[in-house]
Amino acid sequence: MNIPSSIVTMLAGILLTLVSIWVGQNHGLLPAEASKEAPLIDGLFNTMMTISTGLFLLVVGVLIYSAFKFRQRPGDEADGPPVHGNIPLEILWTGIPAIIVLGLSIYSFEVYNAIGGLDPMGHSPIAHSKAAHQMAKMPGAAIAATLDTPPDSITEGQTRNQDIQDQAVQDPATASVRKDLPQKKDAPTLGTTSPRIGPTPENQGMPPEFVVNATGLQYAWIFTYPDTGIVSGELHLPVGREVLLNISANDVLHAFWVPEYRLKQDAVPGRQTELRFTPSLVGEYPVICAELCGPYHGAMKTKVIAQTEADFNAWVAEQKVASAEGLGAAIATNPSDRSTDEFLAPYTHEMGIHADLLKQLHPSSEGSHSSAS
Numbered sequence: 001m002n003i004p005s006s007i008v009t010m011l012a013g014i015l016l017t018l019v020s021i022w023v024g025q026n027h028g029l030l031p032a033e034a035s036k037e038a039p040l041i042d043g044l045f046n047t048m049m050t051i052s053t054g055l056f057l058l059v060v061g062v063l064i065y066s067a068f069k070f071r072q073r074p075g076d077e078a079d080g081p082p083v084h085g086n087i088p089l090e091i092l093w094t095g096i097p098a099i100i101v102l103g104l105s106i107y108s109f110e111v112y113n114a115i116g117g118l119d120p121m122g123h124s125p126i127a128h129s130k131a132a133h134q135m136a137k138m139p140g141a142a143i144a145a146t147l148d149t150p151p152d153s154i155t156e157g158q159t160r161n162q163d164i165q166d167q168a169v170q171d172p173a174t175a176s177v178r179k180d181l182p183q184k185k186d187a188p189t190l191g192t193t194s195p196r197i198g199p200t201p202e203n204q205g206m207p208p209e210f211v212v213n214a215t216g217l218q219y220a221w222i223f224t225y226p227d228t229g230i231v232s233g234e235l236h237l238p239v240g241r242e243v244l245l246n247i248s249a250n251d252v253l254h255a256f257w258v259p260e261y262r263l264k265q266d267a268v269p270g271r272q273t274e275l276r277f278t279p280s281l282v283g284e285y286p287v288i289c290a291e292l293c294g295p296y297h298g299a300m301k302t303k304v305i306a307q308t309e310a311d312f313n314a315w316v317a318e319q320k321v322a323s324a325e326g327l328g329a330a331i332a333t334n335p336s337d338r339s340t341d342e343f344l345a346p347y348t349h350e351m352g353i354h355a356d357l358l359k360q361l362h363p364s365s366e367g368s369h370s371s372a373s
């Protein structure tokens with residue numbers, strides 16, 4: 001029986017397509033989807049997997065077929081046919097990849113927009129909060145503004161990177177964790193925070209449901225919760241609530257990466273970066289530093305613990321009790337009478353920083369402490 005080659009080609013094409021689609025959906029290469037953003041990223045990944053499986057099978061298939069079909073036969077000493085150029089074929093194999101690349105770029109652009117990445121002129125809701133307005137009225141705020149930035153250069157709705165940093169360190173715990181590094185003001189993009197994964201298009205203009213400040217240092221992550229004053233080496237998050245991570249670094253570049261969330265963000269000394277997302281699955285996932293940051297970079301790991309709202313609230317309550325007990329045991333004084341570095345002293349070892357370092361940050365409190373004793 002002699003089947004026409006057009007039928008064979010068509011059947012091979014159908015088989016190739018079916019296999020590619022199956023591989024694209026069942027490759028099993030990705031970890032759990034633990035954030036609302038993850039399925040969008042995975043859709044893009046699976047599409048690329050489908051296309052690359054198809055191309056791989058096509059190219060390798062034709063190669064193997066040709067090597068077998070057109071192999072040299074015994075006694076065949078003749079030259080091959082003098083083929084030189086094939087315009088339709090060249091148009092085809094240039095056109096198809098061009099269409100694929102263009103399609104994927106549009107798709108990835110859409111995904112990036114959907115997770116909140118495309119908001120270059122966006123402004124942080126923090127800048128419009130009450131605290132930010134109070135801060136602007138603080139003594140020195142006007143002088144700082146004239147020294148660093150001509151006021152006209154900040155247009156309405158933009159947020160200076162410095163404002164985000166100032167806002168973050170209003171929380172005493174964050175202020176103590178973050179060394180007093182001078183912030184590089186308004187660079188490279190004047191007036192905006194960058195880079196950032198901001199709110200999704202439907203949450204545009206709305207403040208995040210809650211904020212955690214994440215600070216990277218050699219070789220640990222420290223998470224501070226401005227709402228509650230909690231300092232933690234592990235990131236506890238309630239599922240279903242949108243969180244804004246306000247990320248910075250104390251020493252060198254780090255990068256916050258949770259593979260299960262499909263999200264990664266640089267931690268840059270002297271600048272603020274943002275990562276806004278919604279955890280969607282209860283569980284414990286690794287937090288990995290994704291930027292080579294020194295000899296122990298590989299050990300810079302912690303975990304994110306995504307909890308139900310009730311479990312998260314229980315953890316918050318527990319942390320508050322633990323810190324209050326710690327204070328009571330150390331010195332029988334009212335916690336509110338104590339300076340930030342005294343408050344944090346019991347935790348400095350856990351945080352991987354020296355108690356002396358905290359004191360250096362607050363020379364005035366150090367002075368008053370020694371004069372009192």
Ligand SMILES: [Cu+2]
Nearest residue numbers: 254289293300
């Ligand atoms: Cu690191």
